[in-house]
Amino acid sequence: MDFREEYKKSEKLISPTDEQLQKMMSAVMSRIESGEEDTKELNITPAKKAFPYKKIAFIGGSVAACAAITIAAVNIAPTLNNVPTAERAGSLSASADDARQNTALTTNAATTYSADADKLDAESATEFDTSADSLEDCAEETAPESFVMPLVPESSKSNGYSANDNLTDNSLSAKDCFTAECEAAEVFETLEISESEVDEVILTEEPDVDNATDSTKEPIDDAHKNPETGADPDLIAAWSQAVEDSPLVCIEDFDCSFEKPLTKLEFTSADSENDTLIIGDKTYKLTNHEEEDEWSFTWFSMSNEEIAALPYEYFTTGHFNEFQHIYKIFFAEDRCFVVYLLGDAASFANPQGEYVLVG
C-alpha cells in the first residue's frame, strides 16, 4: 500500500467544500472592507526561545562551587602545617576530657565553657614555661650567633619540611622550636602580660631614626631583645619612629575603606628582583629577595600607636605567624599596612636578612 496515494485520496474529506470556500472568502473580504485592524503582530516567525537563565545559573553555580572548594582547599592546606604539635593537641584533648568529666551536666554550656577556660589557662601557663625554656634551649643549640632573632634557625634550611614529618622524634627540631615560639606568643596575648612590659620598653627606649631607615640589610642585635617578652626594643622603637617619619604615611589617593584596599593592589610580577607595589595610581618599589616566593599584603584596623606598641612577636608568631616575613610596614591614615611574604615558615632561609622597615 502506498500511504501517500491513500492519504491523498482523502483530500475531499479534509478539504473545504465550495460553500465553505465562498463563505471564508467573503468573510475575509468583509473583514478587509470593514477596515478591521489586525491588532496582533504578524506571527510568521517562531517565538524565540527564552534565555536559559536557569541553565546558566546552574552551570555558573557549579563552577562557583568548584572554585570555592578549590580556593578553600588551597587556603586550608598551608594552615594544616601550623596545626599545634601532637603534644599540644594531646594536652588540649586531655583538658577537654577533664572538663567533660568534671561537668556532669554537659548540657550546661556556660559551666562547661568556664571549666574549659580554667583548664586551658592552667595548661597555657604550664606550657608557657615549658615552651619558653625549650625556646631558649633551641636558640642556644641550633641558631648561629650571628642571627639576632632566629625565628627560623639555620638548621631549618637543611631540615626543611622533613622536620615536620618527624614529629615523633624526641630530638628538638627546628619546627618544634618555631611552634614553641608561636605558642609562647599566644600565651603572651592570653595572659595579657606583654602590653605593659612592652609599653615600658617603648617609654625607656629612644627611637633610632637611622636604624629605622637603614635596617633593611643589617640583622638586629639579639642583645637588645627583652628577655621576658622577646620583643626587640630597637625594632619597636624603629616602628614608632616609622609612624612619624615614614614617607608612605600619606597615601592621599588610597582609599582605606574596608571593602576596597586589596582590590587596588597589584604586583607587576612575583619573580622579578624589583617588584612594584601599586596602590591606586601610585607605584612603590619592593625588593624581592625570594624570587620564588610571593609577596602578599594585609592591613590592620588599628591605630598607629597601637601597632607601634605591639611587640615584634605579635606579627611574627602566634596568630600572625604567617607574617613572619614582613617585608614592609607602613601607615596610612589610621591603618597599618603590612607587606609580607607568603609561604611556610620552615621554607625560609633567613628572614632577618630580608627584613625591611619603613623608610
Place this chain on the structure above:
Amino acid sequence: METFSLVTSESFEQVMKFYMPMVYRIAFTRVGNVSDAEDITQDVFFKYFRANEIFNNEEHRKAWLIRCTINCANTLVTSAWNRHKASEEALEGIGTTDALDRLEQQTAVADAVMKLPEKYRTVIHLFYFEDLSITQISKITGIRESTVKSQLSRARDMLKPMLKEVGF
C-alpha cells in the same frame, strides 16, 4: 498539482482561491475542527492581505502561507479558550468533532492521521499530502531536519498498527 504563475497571482482573490484549500487542510489537520480551521484560514488570509509582502516566487508565497497557518493554529491550540474547551470535551467524552466522525466513517487513512498527536499530524500532512521535502518542512516549521525525520518516523510507527487494524 496545479501551477500558479506570478502574473495571475497579483489578484488577492485568485491567491485566496488557489491557496485557501491548502491553508484549510493544514489548519484542519492541526486542530481537527472545522470551525476552528475556518477561523484560522480567514485569519491567515487577512494577515496576508495586511502584510502586503513581496514574494520572490510562488514557493516563497506558499511557504509564507504554510508558516502563517501553523503559527495561527498553534496560537489557537495553546489559547486559554481552547484549553478550556478541550478539557470540557474530554469530560463529556467527546473526543472528536463532527468532521472527524465523518472521516472515521469514510476513510481509515485520514482517520488514522487525525488520531496522531498534533505535531505528528502536521509533519505527516506536509510530507505526504503537500509533498514538501524534509528540508522544506524544517524551514517552514522552524524545526530541525533531524527532528522532522524522527517525527515522521514516530508517526509512521504509530500509524502502522492503526492501519493494520483496518486491513491495510
